Amino acid sequence: MDRPGALLPRPVRLVALALLTAPILSCASHSKPAPAPRAPRAVAQPEHSNPFRDPVARAALREKALALLVAGASSPNAEQRANSIEGLGLVPTRLEPIARETLSDDNLAVRAVAAMMIGRARFTRLIPAVEPLLYDPSPMVRASAMYALSRCRRLIDLTPLADMLEDPSPHLRAHAAFLLGELGERTALGPLREAARDPMSRFSAIEVKITQLQIAEARIKLGDDDALQEVRAALYPSRIEELEATVLAAQIIGEVKDRGGTAQLVGLTAAKDDAGQLMPAEVRLAAAGSLAQLGQPRGSFIARELSHDTHATVRAQAAYVFGQTGQVENLGDLAPMLEDENELVRVAAAAGILRITESGARASAGSEK
Numbered sequence: 001m002d003r004p005g006a007l008l009p010r011p012v013r014l015v016a017l018a019l020l021t022a023p024i025l026s027c028a029s030h031s032k033p034a035p036a037p038r039a040p041r042a043v044a045q046p047e048h049s050n051p052f053r054d055p056v057a058r059a060a061l062r063e064k065a066l067a068l069l070v071a072g073a074s075s076p077n078a079e080q081r082a083n084s085i086e087g088l089g090l091v092p093t094r095l096e097p098i099a100r101e102t103l104s105d106d107n108l109a110v111r112a113v114a115a116m117m118i119g120r121a122r123f124t125r126l127i128p129a130v131e132p133l134l135y136d137p138s139p140m141v142r143a144s145a146m147y148a149l150s151r152c153r154r155l156i157d158l159t160p161l162a163d164m165l166e167d168p169s170p171h172l173r174a175h176a177a178f179l180l181g182e183l184g185e186r187t188a189l190g191p192l193r194e195a196a197r198d199p200m201s202r203f204s205a206i207e208v209k210i211t212q213l214q215i216a217e218a219r220i221k222l223g224d225d226d227a228l229q230e231v232r233a234a235l236y237p238s239r240i241e242e243l244e245a246t247v248l249a250a251q252i253i254g255e256v257k258d259r260g261g262t263a264q265l266v267g268l269t270a271a272k273d274d275a276g277q278l279m280p281a282e283v284r285l286a287a288a289g290s291l292a293q294l295g296q297p298r299g300s301f302i303a304r305e306l307s308h309d310t311h312a313t314v315r316a317q318a319a320y321v322f323g324q325t326g327q328v329e330n331l332g333d334l335a336p337m338l339e340d341e342n343e344l345v346r347v348a349a350a351a352g353i354l355r356i357t358e359s360g361a362r363a364s365a366g367s368e369k
Contacts, residue, residue: 119148181218254290323352
């Protein structure tokens, strides 16, 4: 089940599906339909014992998380660099200088992530640094550069980006679809619908499914709610090979705020097979993360259950789900994960901490107005 980097959570991948499903940043898959042996379930901290209710303690933890991500952006490991860059996107003032530097990274995925983050943050001052990437040898990077320039309100022909929906590479098609959906460019609906009708006969079955789901997500973001049924249908795998698509579908439901899929997500967190086994950890966490995005409380419970899993990718996904909840109470679970033996778990925990602390800061600022 190899959704972004052995099913790293959607933004621990940390950006476009295509970047981490392609063999750019390798991370071995471990998932099986039956769950692997896990460490004893963690016990939730009593609310009164959470030291991070203190603003000073929260601020110190935030700075520790930021320092870890800044260091990770210059790691020898390309996957850690990419994930650290996106994690820093939650604090644009820290991201900008690093994004500028990593536009020239040797790894194409890191360059693509850096360009995307510049676009997401609308760093218009960095337009001159992004423009050369329109001629990058990698179409992934060129696509991200087009996205960045368009987001920075630079007039640019997006036809080449739409043309990538017909590329022989399923990863590039998925990446292009993701970017078109993020741009909110409704004129892209026609090419996306046409791409969805393509039988993609040269792709494997799972490549077809993943690409179709990414196209469906883009269509939903552009107002085509007919694609919701395609996403919901993927929540019901009939074969082990389809579990990868189930994870993506569960994540998409949270991304597009499909409240009509809430009951199905709840079902995924508790469903058992004929042998009495729960769904794989990645599936349950994907569902829990989307439930958190939809304002449901199950995310914390499942993330806490799996935060001590023997597999690093599961721990990283649990850290991301903690962040999606936005709950200060979960900082007590994330803080020790900054010391995890695995660098990607540490990055995921740091990003989760920033997600909680930054959302809390924005909420406080809003209440003071």
